[in-house]
Amino acid sequence: MSVHKPFSTQFKRITTHRLFEMKQKGEKIAMLTGYDYSMAQMLDGAGIDIILVGDSASNVMAGNETTVPMSLDHMIYHASSVVKAVQRALVVVDMPFGTYQGNSRKALSSAIRVMKESGAHSVKMEGGSEIIDSVERVLSAGVPVMGHLGLTPQSIYKFGTYTVRAREEEEAEKLIEDAILLEKAGCFGIVLEKIPAKLATKVAQTVQIPIIGIGAGNGVDGQVLVIHDMLGITKAFSPRFLRRYADLDGIMTEAVQNYIQDVKSSDFPNEDECY
Ligand code: KIV
Secondary structure, rough: OOOOOOOOOOOOOOOHHHHHHHHHHOOOOEEEEEHHHHHHHHHHHHOOEEEEEOOOOOOHHHOOOOOOOOOHHHHHHHHHHHHHHOOOOOEEEEOOOOOOOHHHHHHHHHHHHHHHHHHHOEEEEEOOOHHHHHHHHHHOOOEEEEEEOOOOHHHHHHHHOOOOOOOOOOHHHHHHHHHHHHHHHHHOEEEEEEEHHHHHHHHHHHHOEEEEEEEOOOOOOOEOHHHHHHHOOOOOOEEEEEOOOOOOEEEEEEHHHHHHHHHHHHHOOOOOOOO
C-alpha cells in the first residue's frame, strides 16, 4: 500500500483547480509520462506539472506493439511506483483498454481500484460520447477524470493507422462536440492527440478546461510527450511532433560500453573501489 500525502505542506501541490487557474492566466502546463519511481522523482524535482502514468508503458516498458494488452494490475503497479516519488505534480493514470468502455459500473470499480491501490490523483479515459456514461459515473464518485480525444491509441484496430485524426469536417465537428460534452460532464482537462493545430486551437478556445496537446500544435494550454521519446531513449519512433531534448540512448550505450571494457580489462574495480 502506498503512502499518499495529499495535503503535504512542503510543496504546493498541483491540483485540478490549479490547472484551471493556469489556463485562465495563460500559464502553459507541462506534462510528461512517467512509469517508475526513479524517473518520477526526477520529473517531480524538475518541476513538471502533471505526470501521466500512460498506458504507453505497454510500448516503452513492456515492449508491446500497442497499448491494448495493458491490464489494470499493470497500471496500478506503475502508478503506485510513481506516486511514492511525487511531492508536487498531479498524477494522472490511464484507464487501460477494456476497463471502462461499454460498462459504467465496471468503469467505476476500475477507477476506484486505481485510486485506492495506487494513491494517484486522477484517471484518464479515451473517447467522447461513446464513453460518456462511464465518465459521468466515475466523476460522480469524486474521481477526477481527464479526457482524451483525436488519436486514441486504444482504438488502433478500429483506425488501422496512427495517422493524424479529424482532418475531415465531420470528424472535426464530432471532436468539438465531444470536448464540450466532456467539459459539461465535469472533466478537469482533455488530451488532444495528433490532430490539426487549427482544430486543437479552436477546441482550447471553446472550452474553459485545460487542453493538453501531443501533436496538436501550440495553440493549446499545455503539452505532453512520452518521456522515453523526448529523452531519446526510444530511437525508432520519430513523428514530426516529437522534439528530442537528449540522446540518452547514445549516452547510456557509451556508459555501458565503457563499463564492459573496464570489467574485461580488470580496470574496474580499482583499489579505492574495494573494501
Ligand atoms: O499513454 C500515453 O502516453 C498517452 C499520451 C500519448 C498522451 O496517452
